[in-house]
Amino acid sequence: MTPPRFRRLLPACALVLALSGCGGNQNTLHAVSHPEHEITNVFWVVFGFSCFGFGVIVFLLFLGWWRREKPNLPRGGGERAATGVVLGMGIALPIALLAALFIWSDVFVTQATSAPAKGSTALSIHVIGHQWWWEVRYDGTDVVTANEIHIPVKTRVDVELSTADVIHSFWIPELNRKTDMIPGVHNRQLLIANKPGVYRGQCSEFCGLQHAHMAVEVIAQTRSAYNTWLANQEKPVPASALPGAKIFQQQACSGCHQIRGTPAHGDVGPDLTHFASRSTIAALTMPNTPANLLQWIEHPQQVKPGNLMPDLKLPNADWTALERYLETLR
């Protein structure tokens, strides 16, 4: 066998190093909530036992390697002893360990991460998966937004999950497990963040061409910041004299998008009422900057090939006007 023992340990060390720090911001093992803590605990315990089990196997394999071609070395017991090892290590020990893991993880921890009882939370949000973006509705208000979920910190939030088309899966790795959004099924998930921050998530059930560009952000804010945000989102848009506003209504835009306070009531694409207050475009495909916005509205099929927003033919001046108008939707 080629690899000396340390080569085998390297990946494990790398794993510990990579995961204990908070490298990316979609790190499953960087728990910021009680449920996710429970999950990571189970993971690390199983990981520990796995290292032990792997060590035993590697030891036995290298014992064989060390004894290769040498029939005269002590045999380490005969057939009976070997069968004994099979019975003990192959049956008894795993049954004991697995039974313990089963009771701990599948009976207790599963409950800790499960959806809250209906109506048991102060806040509930409805998230609807679309090819390839997220619609977010705040129950009991008019607020509709997209790809950005604002929640107050340290508050239990009941997230209702459904889909407008194919199966998607809602997953904010630092906050909780993932839950599928399935036609005809209404799943729910508990969302809670222990400290303010931006937590990235991504659709995790293959949903077609732009599955890769269907990300979402959970923004956990202090209670007062959240209230301010919510109050702003509830407001419709005041009438605008900008030329872009007129273009928006006259062109195909208004057929698919809604801007509350204007005649645009399309329900195919995301609600744009407070578009400029969002930090990204097209489900985190790019940051929401004027240059990116212009590129996106002009060439959506280049930025996110296959998405449902068509490339329209408009004079250049119109694109700039549209972009200026959208920037005002704060």
Add this chain to the structure above:
Amino acid sequence: MTATAVRIARPNGWWGMALFVATEATLFGTLVGTWIYLRFENAHWPPPPLPNPPVLTPTLLTLALLTTSIFMQLAWRAAREWRRSRAWTLIAVAFAIQVFYLSWQLHDFVLAVHAFPPRASAFSSVYVTMLGIDHAHVLVGLLLSAWLLVRIATKITRYRLVALQAITFYWHAVNVITAVVLIVTVLPSV
């Protein structure tokens, strides 16, 4: 003279058929499972305004079909004792009943497709699919029996004897499957 006397176990051909029947029975298990699965997805089964599936005709037809198991078994027994013409007659009787069964059922199947249009609901989709696949299995049995009738008309060989044993087993299985399909499909009406 008796080839069976020296053999101590069932022939390869029978085992092949038994395994084929096992996989087909699993297919029907899946169909029945789907029926039950979808039943729990629907508050009303069949969903209104669909009528309940017919009971009387399919039940009588299935009972008739079940009798062919007896004829096939007797045919195999006769053939095992090299009584060729008796075996042939018994297969022919079974064949006649099976043809009668299938023609009537196909006629009713066309009616069923109109009464339960599969494009209308999951109920009619699974109903029509299950009936259709069942009838297809009866059709395969008819083709097998027809082949037997042609071959045994002239001579019984060991090869044909094994074929008869296997095909008899196939008919037993198809008859049981048909009975199960009948029970499942008439349940909403009972």
Add this chain to the structure above:
Amino acid sequence: MAVAAPEQRLARLERIWLERPGILGWLTTVDHKRIGLLYFWTTLVFFAAGGTEAMLMRTQLAQADEHVVGPETYDQLLTMHGVTMIFFFIIPMTTGAFGNYLVPLMIGARDMAFPRMNALSFWVFLGAGLFMYSSFLFHQAPDAGWFDYVPLGLKQYDGGLNIDFYALGLIFNSVASTLGAINLVVTIFKLRAPGMSWNRMPLFCFAMLAASLSLIFALPALTADLIFLELQRKLGFHFFDPAHGGSALLWQDLFWIFGHPEVYIIVLPAFGIATSIIPTFARHKMVAFPLVAMAELLVAFIGFGVWAHHMFATGIASTTLVFFAGASMIVVIPSTIQIYAWLMTVNIGTPSFKAPLLFIGGFILFFVVGGLSGIMFAAVPVDQATTDTYFVVAHFHFIIFGAAVFPLLGGIYYWFPKVTGRMYDERLAVISFILTFIGTAVTFFPMHIVGLLGMTRRVYTYDKGLGWDTYNLVETIGGFVIAAGLLLILFNIFWSYRRGEPAGRDPFHGGTLEWTTTSPPPTYNFPVVPTVSSAYPNWDEPDRQEDLRKLERGELVLDAGHETVVSSVNDARFDEVVEMPPESPWPILLAGALTIAFAFLLTSHWFVAGAFLVLTTLMLAGWHSQEPEEA
């Protein structure tokens, strides 16, 4: 019968079992060894195709925001990679190539139970593979993932022929798999050499038996699912849409009722190869033989009760969750039994780490890694956190590539001398092991990390700044190392086939019956149908001496016709001698007609398709008008 010298008997056997020469001989062959080789080379071509798809995907993923292929192509590549590796490489390679070639040799038979059906399953498999791959010609390869979840796979979201290729191709292919599995089971039940009762049957055959039985009972669920899908796509039936009383989860349940047993169908033959190679190179019988045999059958059985662990994130009821989590833990036990049995056999024997055993060593390590991460999926909360990420991709590639393909590679070296009569090059073999071993570890281990870092599966690209870039680059490099190792194995095969040392009958002193006959085996496999009194008959010198004396006496030589011995199912008592069918053109013609029928089903020309189905029926009648001679 006149007294004849052994040479005359052998000459007569040679004459009786001779098949037509040339290409035509290969097209009409019913010899299980030739069909095994046809399977071997065909599946290798599919392996190359699936590997190319994998390398294209890895190149696309080597860096963030790469543009090697677009999303449309990427989705087709990822779907076809999965479909190819599972349905057109591993299953036909294990049950088709290895099972076909080796099972009759290991149980002392002269062919499979149904030789013509054996040829038919190969040609149907080839037809299905060509059907599936022809989709690339129309840029309409399946693109909704190998498990093709609905509604994404419905007409509404996938309007081309992509999914029709997938559904019809797999229905077509399951005809081949089912026929092949039935053939293997009957062969193992009925054609075992006299004396080979269950407790004396090689563990390889137990593994093949378990895999074949699983196929027989698992495939119908997939077939039904695919029939529903096609009825919904082509004729507007309703099975999967809740608006008409259907259910999107029905697809998943049925798919995984097939899909999880499938995993064991994939790895069981690999276990079988491990249990063949280890005793030979450890020079010791398998430890806990009956336990291992039972474990192989048990794992196939329990494998039917764990499917919902693929669906833990779908929001299924918590009681269901707990049941399937428990079953998924229980299914670990048969595997731990086998792992310790293998390791203890190596340790109480006198191991010789030749290339085949090296590959088995690699297999054990990878299988343990994949198994341990598998246990994590039985812990529901961890599953719900890691499912559909690269952690899963890592897990099942350790199982499918590490645990299923490594023994295949070891098996190729192990039986190479038997099949070709020449030795492979040991030094090249060790280098190829090192390359594939390092490549596999480097490709798939970082996927665990990147999965835990939140990288989801089936993304055609990813953003910078999520900490995934380096790992992905490393994985891509590892992929190319694997490819180099595999090409080296291919080179070794070709080179050794021409230049290798003559291997002789039994270069490794293996224990099972295939080593008792010459290399390559004669068309009739054994001069005398052997009689067996233990699980390692080639190590029973007196029995083999007795076989030679039987050749002198003409006992069980069966040189009166194209015959083999049929025995009783349980204790393999001699039952009768049966005439085996000769070569036949019907299988390939029938498969051709079926392929055309499926092509017309694809294009919705129902009547033409129906006409070809009628034609296949007529062909079947023609096929069965040829009967063996009455003895």
